[in-house]
Amino acid sequence: MKHSERPVVVFDSGLGGISVLKKLAAVMPNETFVYYGDSANAPYGPRDPREVCRLTVEGVARLEALHPKAIVIACNTATAAAQEELEKRYPQIPVIGIEPAVRRALQENPGGRILSLATAGTLASPRYQRQLGEVAELGKVVSVAAPGIVSYVEDGMRDHAGMMAYLGELFAPWQSVVFDGVVLGCTHFPFAAAEIRQALGYPVRLYEQSGAVAEETQRQLIELGTASKDGCAGKVTIMNSADEKTMLSFSWQLFSAVPGCI
Numbered sequence: 586m587k588h589s590e591r592p593v594v595v596f597d598s599g600l601g602g603i604s605v606l607k608k609l610a611a612v613m614p615n616e617t618f619v620y621y622g623d624s625a626n627a628p629y630g631p632r633d634p635r636e637v638c639r640l641t642v643e644g645v646a647r648l649e650a651l652h653p654k655a656i657v658i659a660c661n662t663a664t665a666a667a668q669e670e671l672e673k674r675y676p677q678i679p680v681i682g683i684e685p686a687v688r689r690a691l692q693e694n695p696g697g698r699i700l701s702l703a704t705a706g707t708l709a710s711p712r713y714q715r716q717l718g719e720v721a722e723l724g725k726v727v728s729v730a731a732p733g734i735v736s737y738v739e740d741g742m743r744d745h746a747g748m749m750a751y752l753g754e755l756f757a758p759w760q761s762v763v764f765d766g767v768v769l770g771c772t773h774f775p776f777a778a779a780e781i782r783q784a785l786g787y788p789v790r791l792y793e794q795s796g797a798v799a800e801e802t803q804r805q806l807i808e809l810g811t812a813s814k815d816g817c818a819g820k821v822t823i824m825n826s827a828d829e830k831t832m833l834s835f836s837w838q839l840f841s842a843v844p845g846c847i
Protein backbone atom coordinates (compact mmCIF):
# COMPACT_ATOMS: atom_id res chain seq x y z
CA MET A 586 0.00 0.00 0.00
CA LYS A 587 1.37 3.43 -0.97
CA HIS A 588 2.05 5.91 1.86
CA SER A 589 -0.37 8.35 0.24
CA GLU A 590 -3.19 5.78 0.45
CA ARG A 591 -2.82 5.36 4.20
CA PRO A 592 -4.77 7.93 6.22
CA VAL A 593 -3.91 9.83 9.36
CA VAL A 594 -6.69 8.85 11.77
CA VAL A 595 -7.91 11.67 14.02
CA PHE A 596 -9.98 10.77 17.08
CA ASP A 597 -12.03 12.81 19.56
CA SER A 598 -14.89 12.22 22.00
CA GLY A 599 -17.06 14.23 19.61
CA LEU A 600 -16.85 17.40 17.55
CA GLY A 601 -14.03 19.25 19.35
CA GLY A 602 -11.18 17.52 17.55
CA ILE A 603 -12.34 19.16 14.34
CA SER A 604 -10.38 22.21 15.56
CA VAL A 605 -7.26 20.02 15.35
CA LEU A 606 -8.31 18.34 12.09
CA LYS A 607 -8.55 21.74 10.48
CA LYS A 608 -4.99 22.61 11.45
CA LEU A 609 -3.68 19.18 10.37
CA ALA A 610 -5.27 19.54 6.92
CA ALA A 611 -3.89 23.07 6.55
CA VAL A 612 -0.33 22.04 7.49
CA MET A 613 -0.40 18.79 5.43
CA PRO A 614 -2.63 19.41 2.39
CA ASN A 615 -1.30 16.28 0.66
CA GLU A 616 -2.45 13.85 3.37
CA THR A 617 -5.67 11.88 3.71
CA PHE A 618 -7.39 12.36 7.07
CA VAL A 619 -10.18 10.24 8.53
CA TYR A 620 -11.83 11.88 11.53
CA TYR A 621 -13.87 9.87 14.00
CA GLY A 622 -15.94 11.72 16.61
CA ASP A 623 -17.52 9.59 19.33
CA SER A 624 -20.47 11.92 19.98
CA ALA A 625 -22.67 8.95 20.92
CA ASN A 626 -20.54 8.62 24.07
CA ALA A 627 -19.61 12.28 24.64
CA PRO A 628 -18.82 13.89 26.97
CA TYR A 629 -15.74 11.97 28.07
CA GLY A 630 -14.74 14.62 30.65
CA PRO A 631 -16.81 13.38 33.59
CA ARG A 632 -16.18 9.65 32.90
CA ASP A 633 -13.81 7.35 34.77
CA PRO A 634 -10.40 7.35 33.01
CA ARG A 635 -10.59 3.55 32.53
CA GLU A 636 -13.84 3.99 30.64
CA VAL A 637 -12.37 6.82 28.56
CA CYS A 638 -9.45 4.53 27.73
CA ARG A 639 -11.78 1.72 26.67
CA LEU A 640 -13.95 4.01 24.50
CA THR A 641 -10.87 5.55 22.86
CA VAL A 642 -9.30 2.18 22.10
CA GLU A 643 -12.60 0.89 20.68
CA GLY A 644 -13.12 4.01 18.59
CA VAL A 645 -9.63 3.87 17.08
CA ALA A 646 -9.98 0.11 16.47
CA ARG A 647 -12.95 0.82 14.18
CA LEU A 648 -10.51 2.50 11.77
CA GLU A 649 -7.76 -0.11 11.99
CA ALA A 650 -8.74 -1.70 8.67
CA LEU A 651 -7.76 1.54 6.91
CA HIS A 652 -4.08 0.87 7.78
CA PRO A 653 -3.49 4.31 9.28
CA LYS A 654 0.01 5.78 9.06
CA ALA A 655 -0.52 7.76 12.29
CA ILE A 656 -3.11 8.24 15.02
CA VAL A 657 -3.82 11.72 16.34
CA ILE A 658 -5.75 11.77 19.62
CA ALA A 659 -7.38 15.19 19.17
CA CYS A 660 -8.78 15.11 22.70
CA ASN A 661 -6.96 16.14 25.87
CA THR A 662 -9.14 13.85 28.03
CA ALA A 663 -8.56 10.80 25.82
CA THR A 664 -4.84 11.55 25.55
CA ALA A 665 -4.50 11.57 29.35
CA ALA A 666 -6.42 8.29 29.65
CA ALA A 667 -5.38 6.31 26.58
CA GLN A 668 -2.20 7.50 24.85
CA GLU A 669 0.02 4.91 26.52
CA GLU A 670 -2.43 2.09 25.77
CA LEU A 671 -2.65 3.13 22.10
CA GLU A 672 1.14 3.29 21.85
CA LYS A 673 1.29 -0.29 23.13
CA ARG A 674 -1.34 -1.45 20.63
CA TYR A 675 0.15 0.33 17.61
CA PRO A 676 3.93 0.29 18.15
CA GLN A 677 4.57 0.52 14.40
CA ILE A 678 2.96 3.96 13.89
CA PRO A 679 3.15 7.32 15.69
CA VAL A 680 0.43 8.12 18.23
CA ILE A 681 0.29 11.87 18.80
CA GLY A 682 -1.69 13.25 21.72
CA ILE A 683 -2.64 16.72 22.92
CA GLU A 684 -2.13 18.42 26.30
CA PRO A 685 -3.22 21.81 27.66
CA ALA A 686 -0.73 24.55 26.73
CA VAL A 687 -0.09 25.63 30.33
CA ARG A 688 3.70 25.53 29.96
CA ARG A 689 3.67 27.71 26.84
CA ALA A 690 1.24 30.19 28.41
CA LEU A 691 3.49 30.60 31.46
CA GLN A 692 6.69 30.76 29.40
CA GLU A 693 5.18 33.65 27.46
CA ASN A 694 3.89 35.32 30.64
CA PRO A 695 6.56 34.70 33.28
CA GLY A 696 5.30 35.45 36.77
CA GLY A 697 1.81 35.80 35.32
CA ARG A 698 -1.56 34.40 36.22
CA ILE A 699 -3.08 31.86 33.83
CA LEU A 700 -6.63 30.53 33.67
CA SER A 701 -6.60 26.93 32.47
CA LEU A 702 -9.93 25.57 31.21
CA ALA A 703 -10.29 21.84 30.53
CA THR A 704 -12.44 18.83 31.41
CA ALA A 705 -12.56 17.35 34.91
CA GLY A 706 -10.86 14.22 33.52
CA THR A 707 -7.93 16.19 32.11
CA LEU A 708 -7.48 18.32 35.23
CA ALA A 709 -7.47 15.25 37.53
CA SER A 710 -5.06 13.26 35.32
CA PRO A 711 -1.51 12.49 36.52
CA ARG A 712 -0.26 13.91 33.22
CA TYR A 713 -1.80 17.35 33.84
CA GLN A 714 -0.80 17.36 37.51
CA ARG A 715 2.77 16.56 36.49
CA GLN A 716 2.79 19.49 34.06
CA LEU A 717 1.50 21.82 36.80
CA GLY A 718 4.27 20.64 39.14
CA GLU A 719 6.92 21.26 36.48
CA VAL A 720 5.82 24.84 35.78
CA ALA A 721 4.88 25.82 39.35
CA GLU A 722 7.77 28.27 39.63
CA LEU A 723 6.91 30.15 36.45
CA GLY A 724 3.64 31.65 37.68
CA LYS A 725 0.18 30.96 38.99
CA VAL A 726 -2.36 28.64 37.34
CA VAL A 727 -6.07 28.60 38.15
CA SER A 728 -7.53 25.34 36.75
CA VAL A 729 -11.28 25.24 36.09
CA ALA A 730 -13.39 22.41 34.63
CA ALA A 731 -15.83 23.72 32.02
CA PRO A 732 -18.06 20.83 30.88
CA GLY A 733 -20.78 23.27 29.81
CA ILE A 734 -18.65 24.40 26.86
CA VAL A 735 -18.40 20.79 25.62
CA SER A 736 -22.21 20.42 25.73
CA TYR A 737 -22.68 23.75 23.97
CA VAL A 738 -20.51 22.65 21.03
CA GLU A 739 -21.97 19.10 20.91
CA ASP A 740 -25.48 20.62 20.84
CA GLY A 741 -24.71 22.67 17.74
CA MET A 742 -23.84 25.96 19.51
CA ARG A 743 -27.47 27.03 19.41
CA ASP A 744 -28.04 28.32 22.94
CA HIS A 745 -25.79 31.39 22.89
CA ALA A 746 -27.66 33.10 25.77
CA GLY A 747 -27.40 29.93 27.88
CA MET A 748 -23.68 29.71 27.15
CA MET A 749 -23.09 33.33 28.17
CA ALA A 750 -25.01 32.76 31.44
CA TYR A 751 -22.96 29.60 32.11
CA LEU A 752 -19.65 31.37 31.47
CA GLY A 753 -20.73 34.34 33.61
CA GLU A 754 -21.24 31.98 36.56
CA LEU A 755 -18.07 30.01 35.81
CA PHE A 756 -15.91 33.16 35.83
CA ALA A 757 -17.74 34.93 38.69
CA PRO A 758 -15.21 33.91 41.39
CA TRP A 759 -12.43 35.63 39.40
CA GLN A 760 -14.29 38.79 38.46
CA SER A 761 -11.68 41.01 40.10
CA VAL A 762 -8.75 39.19 38.45
CA VAL A 763 -7.26 40.01 35.05
CA PHE A 764 -5.63 36.84 33.70
CA ASP A 765 -2.53 37.16 31.51
CA GLY A 766 -3.54 34.21 29.37
CA VAL A 767 -6.30 31.62 29.06
CA VAL A 768 -5.50 28.01 28.17
CA LEU A 769 -8.14 26.20 26.11
CA GLY A 770 -7.27 22.72 27.38
CA CYS A 771 -10.08 20.92 25.58
CA THR A 772 -10.37 20.72 21.81
CA HIS A 773 -14.03 21.73 21.92
CA PHE A 774 -13.17 25.12 23.45
CA PRO A 775 -11.64 26.94 20.43
CA PHE A 776 -15.10 26.89 18.84
CA ALA A 777 -16.39 28.93 21.79
CA ALA A 778 -13.41 31.32 21.80
CA ALA A 779 -15.57 34.36 21.00
CA GLU A 780 -17.99 33.56 23.85
CA ILE A 781 -15.08 33.01 26.28
CA ARG A 782 -13.51 36.36 25.35
CA GLN A 783 -16.87 38.12 25.64
CA ALA A 784 -17.55 36.61 29.08
CA LEU A 785 -14.10 37.59 30.38
CA GLY A 786 -14.69 41.12 29.12
CA TYR A 787 -11.05 42.13 28.47
CA PRO A 788 -8.54 41.37 25.71
CA VAL A 789 -6.55 38.27 26.57
CA ARG A 790 -4.39 35.78 24.68
CA LEU A 791 -5.92 32.31 24.26
CA TYR A 792 -3.58 29.30 24.09
CA GLU A 793 -4.41 26.04 22.37
CA GLN A 794 -2.30 23.28 20.88
CA SER A 795 -3.67 22.38 17.44
CA GLY A 796 -0.72 24.03 15.66
CA ALA A 797 1.83 22.19 17.82
CA VAL A 798 0.03 18.86 17.23
CA ALA A 799 -0.07 19.41 13.46
CA GLU A 800 3.65 20.29 13.34
CA GLU A 801 4.58 17.29 15.49
CA THR A 802 2.52 14.94 13.28
CA GLN A 803 4.18 16.32 10.16
CA ARG A 804 7.63 16.05 11.74
CA GLN A 805 7.10 12.38 12.63
CA LEU A 806 5.72 11.44 9.20
CA ILE A 807 8.69 13.08 7.49
CA GLU A 808 11.12 11.38 9.87
CA LEU A 809 9.56 7.96 9.20
CA GLY A 810 9.44 8.59 5.45
CA THR A 811 5.67 8.06 5.32
CA ALA A 812 4.60 11.62 4.47
CA SER A 813 2.67 11.94 1.19
CA LYS A 814 4.61 13.64 -1.57
CA ASP A 815 3.75 17.01 -3.10
CA GLY A 816 1.23 16.50 -5.86
CA CYS A 817 -0.83 13.92 -3.91
CA ALA A 818 -4.38 15.12 -3.51
CA GLY A 819 -5.27 15.30 0.17
CA LYS A 820 -8.71 14.33 1.40
CA VAL A 821 -10.74 14.73 4.58
CA THR A 822 -13.45 12.28 5.67
CA ILE A 823 -15.55 12.87 8.77
CA MET A 824 -17.32 10.07 10.65
CA ASN A 825 -19.32 10.18 13.85
CA SER A 826 -20.63 7.42 16.12
CA ALA A 827 -23.88 9.37 16.56
CA ASP A 828 -24.34 8.87 12.83
CA GLU A 829 -27.05 11.48 12.47
CA LYS A 830 -27.20 13.61 9.37
CA THR A 831 -27.32 16.79 11.45
CA MET A 832 -24.18 15.75 13.36
CA LEU A 833 -22.20 15.29 10.16
CA SER A 834 -23.45 18.50 8.57
CA PHE A 835 -22.61 20.44 11.74
CA SER A 836 -19.16 18.77 11.71
CA TRP A 837 -18.53 20.15 8.22
CA GLN A 838 -19.82 23.55 9.32
CA LEU A 839 -17.27 23.53 12.17
CA PHE A 840 -14.54 22.39 9.78
CA SER A 841 -15.20 25.41 7.55
CA ALA A 842 -15.48 27.88 10.42
CA VAL A 843 -12.24 29.36 11.64
CA PRO A 844 -12.19 29.10 15.44
CA GLY A 845 -11.75 32.51 17.05
CA CYS A 846 -8.26 31.95 18.44
CA ILE A 847 -6.44 30.02 15.75
Ligand code: DGL
Pocket residue numbers: 597598599601602627628629630631659660661662663704707735770771772773
Ligand atom coordinates in the same frame (compact mmCIF):
# COMPACT_ATOMS: atom_id res chain seq x y z
N1 DGL B 1 -12.56 17.37 23.39
C1 DGL B 1 -12.17 16.72 24.56
C2 DGL B 1 -10.89 17.25 25.16
O1 DGL B 1 -10.07 17.84 24.48
C3 DGL B 1 -13.16 16.30 25.63
C4 DGL B 1 -14.57 16.73 25.64
C5 DGL B 1 -15.45 15.75 26.39
O2 DGL B 1 -15.87 14.79 25.78
O3 DGL B 1 -15.69 15.95 27.61
O4 DGL B 1 -10.63 17.04 26.32
